[in-house]
Amino acid sequence: MNTALPLAFEIISMVVLVIILVVDLALVAKRPHIPSMREASLWVGFYVALALIFAGLMFWIGDAQHGAEFLAGWLTEYSLSIDNLFVFVIIMSRFAVPKKFQQEVLMIGIILALVLRGIFIIVGVQIIENFSAIFYIFGAFLVYTAWKQVMPENHEDEGKENFMVRGLRKRINLTDEFHGTKFRTVIDGKKYWTPMLIVFIAIGTTDLLFAIDSIPAIFGITQSAFIVFTANVFALMGLRQLYFLLGGLLDRLIYLKYGIAAILGFIGVKLVLHAMHVNELPFVNGGEPIEWAPEISTWTSLGVIIAAMAIATIASLIKVSRDSKKGGEHLHLGSE
Template identity: 65%
Template structure:
């Protein structure tokens, strides 16, 4: 990759840090449910910011690395939207008050950024020193693609649920939320609120998605700078996108299949690249396999964009033809207001209850409709 000006790299992280900090302070200072207009403006701003950055990449590094950024950003954005499906289920499962869902989503995004940063650093080190890691990444992505297509992963879900059940049995916990607090006082004793379980669940979800997404983008570029910036831009605006898309999310029934195709494609690309730079002594005598083709960036970008466009159009056609009137994520997202929750989100209202069979049923329904992992 051409050497980027230090000012550009440092300036990029400073600008992104300021934007994320402003977004965080806005949530903390003014917890609310954003309107469609507000959410749309923020999503548009973040997408425009990513496209401006892509243009700068084209200027400073040329079309090859500019294309790598766009391909990586679109892939990570698609995987992040998949992550939103699971966030919807978490919100419904634990009846998070609608007013505080912004804060919960922001915490989830921050956890995701931290975890992905760690995985990116580790991945860059392994790639730099061990070319055979591409074989492992490729096989892992093929397995992930299969799991995505078949909705496998129940064992992981069971493990997560056991951990959450263990926390609930060990930690003294209130039966309802107290605003956005993690701890509250009940009968003179300090106890945790269900919000701590929500955060733990978000952390586990982010960890699983980071394990999937980092090998995928390393299949498109080996530049740690591109990998990290693509992940940041993909995660920025997810909070607003959650409120903007509403019921449309669960109507994208073919998104998981599109992601499966994309992951399988990148997995094959990684294995071909591993063969092209092969150093394993038991494969071709430790020599590179010359006939293994390298898939160009523009081909990867075309496959990714075409797959997502086809999946979205097919999903919307199926939704319209089937006359699907279910609100899907829209209902799920509004479950925090069930039963006349007060605007302050204090304890005692049915909308704040962390144990609501109706909400469990809604979450189960959302889980059957889409997600590759159920919370």
């Protein structure tokens, strides 16, 4: 049986995570710069190590179920956060955000993502407690999202200006150049909004869309609000440094979207099976649970998530390696 985590552990964990995020934000605000590959690698390694240490504490203080749920949830949210980076790259490129300001933009974007996901988690827990049939809706939504994920031009479409941004461009005075990270500036005595406002709106609305996708996904792994939130925090921590570390590599992970689609599709099916197992809808099996519906274990979920991401990453790197070799051969033949 799943034992409850001590309240003191949950409170201390939340306080420590908030302190880490505040310190990270303060460092960015104090010294905006373009991190080197070494600096970005060390920070990403630090945050990954921190997540693994936390998982170890979950195994020790809680039990194997808590630990496995956190690991599966963290890996799911981490993979979806990497997907988020694709869109951040497009937004930064589209609005030509200077590199030295990108750290601050990303940090604010991550904080927005945490706030939005926190709201969705609170709402999600309340809905689940009072309406178990929501798992049918979550499951169907994730299967649809998985299908949409593999459609052509998925990331490009997400990176396009939405109606809010297009509407603002028509209604406000906007400068052509950035003025640091300021939203407003004064030119010749007249007040103008800067492109930074548009960038933050684009990132904020993108965060909202990803929160809608990611929260049902992790609720397919655990219904613990604490595990759901901490998995999201650890997934988003270090995302800023990962943005600079991966850089052009994101474009090379051509099969990553298929791995993410496989994860979302799998969790969607798992949620539907869980909904059948605890069924209360009167028009489905007379409102009685469907006994033959299998329950997929957390350990199975963890294995599928790791396998999907590993296969997608390795396949992408092999594809890029083969393409580069073919390109080299064509150049060699052409020179002859």
